[in-house]
Amino acid sequence: MSKFDFYQQLNAQISAVICDESDTIANMANISALLFEHLPDINWAGFYRKQGQELVLGPFQGQVACIRIALDKGVCGAAATSKQTQRIADVHQFDGHIACDARTNSELVIPVIYAGEVIAVLDIDSTHFERFDEDDQKGLEATVALLVKNMK
Ligand code: SME
Numbered sequence: 001m002s003k004f005d006f007y008q009q010l011n012a013q014i015s016a017v018i019c020d021e022s023d024t025i026a027n028m029a030n031i032s033a034l035l036f037e038h039l040p041d042i043n044w045a046g047f048y049r050k051q052g053q054e055l056v057l058g059p060f061q062g063q064v065a066c067i068r069i070a071l072d073k074g075v076c077g078a079a080a081t082s083k084q085t086q087r088i089a090d091v092h093q094f095d096g097h098i099a100c101d102a103r104t105n106s107e108l109v110i111p112v113i114y115a116g117e118v119i120a121v122l123d124i125d126s127t128h129f130e131r132f133d134e135d136d137q138k139g140l141e142a143t144v145a146l147l148v149k150n151m152k
Contacts, residue, residue: 003133003136004139007140018030018150031059033061044063044065044104045061045125047059050071050080053070063100073098075123078109082111083113085109088109090129106129108123109121109122110140110144112148
């Protein structure tokens with residue numbers, strides 16, 4: 001199956017699960033579970049929610065993670081402040097990367113933007129180098145769009 005088809009199917013399933021639910025934390029929880037179950041070669045999938053000048057751990061699947069990340073720290077902070085997806089092929093080359101899990105080698109972080117403001121980030125980690133390509137980025141940005149669509 002092509003990655004395009006894979007993400008079409010995954011996002012159709014996510015759309016069916018979140019349906020017309022508007023509780024963002026509940027939707028983040030189910031999205032984390034579906035991503036962790038279906039994405040191959042990942043070791044963490046979840047959300048950090050923006051609270052003031054920090055990102056605070058939200059619903060996730062995987063090992064225990066750092067609870068608070070300052071906005072000027074880490075890949076997550078870079079995604080939140082730049083409002084741009086960060087696709088990092090080798091986290092060890094990223095200045096300021098926060099190693100919650102020492103096994104992580106690549107990372108994709110997508111800002112969740114509602115009404116022009118970053119309200120959270122979706123963070124996905126892999127033990128593989130260069131785990132995420134442009135197709136993964138597009139597919140997972142579409143996942144985040146499904147979450148935003150249901151916010152009220
Ligand atoms: N590595 C992230 C921190 C979050 S954990 O990977 C779950 C970062 O540098 O922002």
